[in-house]
Amino acid sequence: MTEALTKVLNSYGLITGFAFIGVVMWISYWMSDKFTKGRLHGSAIAILIGLILSYVGGAYSGGQKGLVDISLLSGIGILGGAMLRDFAIIATGFGVHVDELKRAGVVGVVSLFLGVLTSFIAGAAIALMFGYTDAVSVTTIGAGAVTYIVGPVTGAAIGASSEVMALSIAAGLVKSIVVMVATPFVAPYIGLNNPRSAMIFGGLMGTSSGVAGGLAATDARLVPYGCLTAAFYTALGCLLGPSLLYIVTKAFLG
Template sequence: MYDILVQVMTKNGLLTAFAVVGLTMWISYYLSARLTRGHLHGSALAIMIGLLLAYMAGAATGGTKGVVDLKLLSGMGLLGGAMLRDFAIVSTAYGASLSDMRRCGLSGIVALVLGVVLSFVIGAGVAYAFGYTDVVSMTTIGAGAVTYIVGPVTGAAIGASSDVVALSIAAGLVKSVLVMVGAPFFAKAIGLDNPRTAMVYGGMMGTTSGVCGSLAAIDPKLVPYGAMTSTFYTGLGCLMGPSVLFFATRALFA
């Protein structure tokens, strides 16, 4: 019976991956409600559990692709691939009202540009402080601080090594978790309770998973607005990382 179950789950890898992700989310939200009373959002716990499982799978198999190295969970490679990832990012923006978006106006545009540049400068500065002083590494890690999607896109475009690209992804994941966990504690102090501030917040923070997770904990109705600007933020970062930001870094440090 066990062998038949494993065989069925392996042949239907994508369905198995959906089931495992669904179970992980259920456990995460249960722990969030029971242990933290919602202060630590379920999405943040899910990310932590996912990272832990990826590490454990890598340690057990000696592989480099996390749980995908386990034959039973090979469908995770498709579920976490670029196509479904991009679809998920874009779909988060559906449900936003155009009238509320227009009210954001110039403040949203300024938040987007300032958010990308500020995150990049901080990330590149930390990279420089830890000894990554070449332009390519600084740019890639700085782009990773923008989001964990912008980092590898930028690194691939400018020829960064796989180790540096991995660091850029790690930087983006740390930022995502910090935003997701920290924002609900400061929401009242910064007035994060309406569509306009949610859009500015999404433009400043940028990490779609972190923004959506934190806004879901604050007020689920704000999620589409934050997701809208954070999605544009990712696209803007992918455009600016290998071009404007790379050339600016090279002009300063080459």
């Protein structure tokens, strides 16, 4: 029975990958609801579990690709590949309507650029502090501080190593968790209690899961407004990361 099941799972690797990720997502959202009351978004827990499983899989198999080196879970390599990643990003971009952004006014647009630049500068500074001096690595880690989506997209475009891209994802994950946890506490002090301020907040913070979780814990009615500009933030970061930000960083580092 076990041999037959293993054979079927190995033969349909993509379906097995979908099922495995589905189970991880279910566990993540269950943990979010039961242990954090929704304050820590399920997607952030899922990413954290994914990073841990990747390390465990690599240590177990002795390979270089984490869980993908385990034949039973090889289908995850397709789901985590560049093709589906870029498809998800493009799909998100097509779901955003430019007319909606006008509701935030000029301040909303400025918050997008300000949010991307400040996050990138902070991430790049941390990369330099830890000894990274080449433009590719600094740009990738800085882009990861923008969001954990912008980091690997930028890294893949400019030729960063898998280790640096993993660091960029980790940087984005830390930012996402901090935004989720801190938002309810700082909301009363920054006037985060209306749709316009929520859109500006989403533009400054950018991380969609962090903004969604933080606003949900603050006032669930504000979530759609914050996520609106957060979606633009991700698209803007993916546009600026491998182009303007990389050029400027390369010029700065010589």
